[in-house]
Amino acid sequence: MRTLRFLLRKEFRQIFRDKSIVAMIFFMPMVQLILMPLAADYEVRNINLSIVDHDKSPYSQKLISKIVASGYFRLTGYNASFKEAFGLIESDRADLILEIPHDFERNLIREDHHEKLFVAVNAINGTKASLGGSYLGSIIGDFNADIRMQLVTPPRFSQFPMIEVVASNWFNPVLNYKVFIVPGILAILVTMVGGFLSALNIVREKEIGTIEQINVTPIQKHIFILGKLIPFWVLANIVFTIGLLVARFVYGIVPVGSLLTLYAFISVYLLAVLGFGLLVSTFCDTQQQAMFIMFFFMMLFILLGGLFTSIDSMPDWAKVITRVNPVRYMIEVMRMVILKGSSFKDVLPHVGVVALMALVLNSWAVLNYKKTN
Numbered sequence: 001m002r003t004l005r006f007l008l009r010k011e012f013r014q015i016f017r018d019k020s021i022v023a024m025i026f027f028m029p030m031v032q033l034i035l036m037p038l039a040a041d042y043e044v045r046n047i048n049l050s051i052v053d054h055d056k057s058p059y060s061q062k063l064i065s066k067i068v069a070s071g072y073f074r075l076t077g078y079n080a081s082f083k084e085a086f087g088l089i090e091s092d093r094a095d096l097i098l099e100i101p102h103d104f105e106r107n108l109i110r111e112d113h114h115e116k117l118f119v120a121v122n123a124i125n126g127t128k129a130s131l132g133g134s135y136l137g138s139i140i141g142d143f144n145a146d147i148r149m150q151l152v153t154p155p156r157f158s159q160f161p162m163i164e165v166v167a168s169n170w171f172n173p174v175l176n177y178k179v180f181i182v183p184g185i186l187a188i189l190v191t192m193v194g195g196f197l198s199a200l201n202i203v204r205e206k207e208i209g210t211i212e213q214i215n216v217t218p219i220q221k222h223i224f225i226l227g228k229l230i231p232f233w234v235l236a237n238i239v240f241t242i243g244l245l246v247a248r249f250v251y252g253i254v255p256v257g258s259l260l261t262l263y264a265f266i267s268v269y270l271l272a273v274l275g276f277g278l279l280v281s282t283f284c285d286t287q288q289q290a291m292f293i294m295f296f297f298m299m300l301f302i303l304l305g306g307l308f309t310s311i312d313s314m315p316d317w318a319k320v321i322t323r324v325n326p327v328r329y330m331i332e333v334m335r336m337v338i339l340k341g342s343s344f345k346d347v348l349p350h351v352g353v354v355a356l357m358a359l360v361l362n363s364w365a366v367l368n369y370k371k372t373n
Helices: 002-017 019-039 058-069 082-090 104-108 126-151 177-208 210-215 221-251 259-283 287-303 316-322 326-340 344-368
Strands: 047-053 073-079 096-100 118-121
Touching: 002 019, 002 221, 019 177, 019 221, 047 058, 047 082, 047 126, 058 073, 058 096, 058 104, 058 126, 073 082, 073 126, 082 096, 082 118, 096 126, 118 126, 177 210, 177 221, 177 259, 177 287, 177 326, 221 259, 221 344, 259 287, 259 326, 259 344, 287 326, 326 344
Parallel strands: 047 073, 047 096
Antiparallel strands: 096 118
């Protein structure tokens, strides 16, 4: 323990001596956590819409007003023909075209008659096209229901059975996307801070030559790895605490579950992430190599972690890969505890998987570290 204490003192002095590392650890994650949720908006708004109204009737005007008033669409064209409107799509000034046919109002109010609307969607941006088409279809459906309510007289209307549907959103009642995405972004930032810095640590000593001075000492390999792991474990916990404070005071997100459960999991999780970073550093000779390797794996961890794409919607081969992705378990636990109020018993399977990863990765790092060439 005395040897480990001296190593830790040396590591902390070395970390805080480098002002750029201090900025990376504390300042950059805080700024990213404030800005990224504002930019990574799951809501698609201001969809450019071009309308071709051949009818120009009160009913068609009501439909257009209802669409524009929804707040999701921005009217960028009111064209006389579909050809003119399609030119706006070709020049990227419109995302959707709604064409209202002739005699729209006359045909619509006829009894037992259905009228058709034509919608053309620019599907280059698949997400925007899908959501835009869904929004427009929902608004047209509501408009159709309103017309039916107006055309059916009260005595006749009372003869029809009705089912009232009331929706209740659990864990995120107002469907605020920030409540959903902020815990996931915090998980990513903690992973990047711990993984990148631990990966660069041993490699940096190789480049400046101080690793040779340590190798000639009788320090055991596991003590050396612990001396490299513990400082970044402490700093990553501090970053996590700062992230929770930012989530609380900037976005008003207060964990529903216990903070002790969160810190218990993050303590085990950081052992796995730091162990992976240290393992990468034992294979690399330069910081450039370590950066590229960590960037490669971080991209996989983030894209297959369930932050932006649901794991349930991934193909089967991707689901298999996510089982060995520590970020996946971190994001799930963050959302379970912060949003659902899950207890430690609920996240215990995740703790077991991550603890096994930590044991394997750190043991591998100890075995792979060579004190002699």
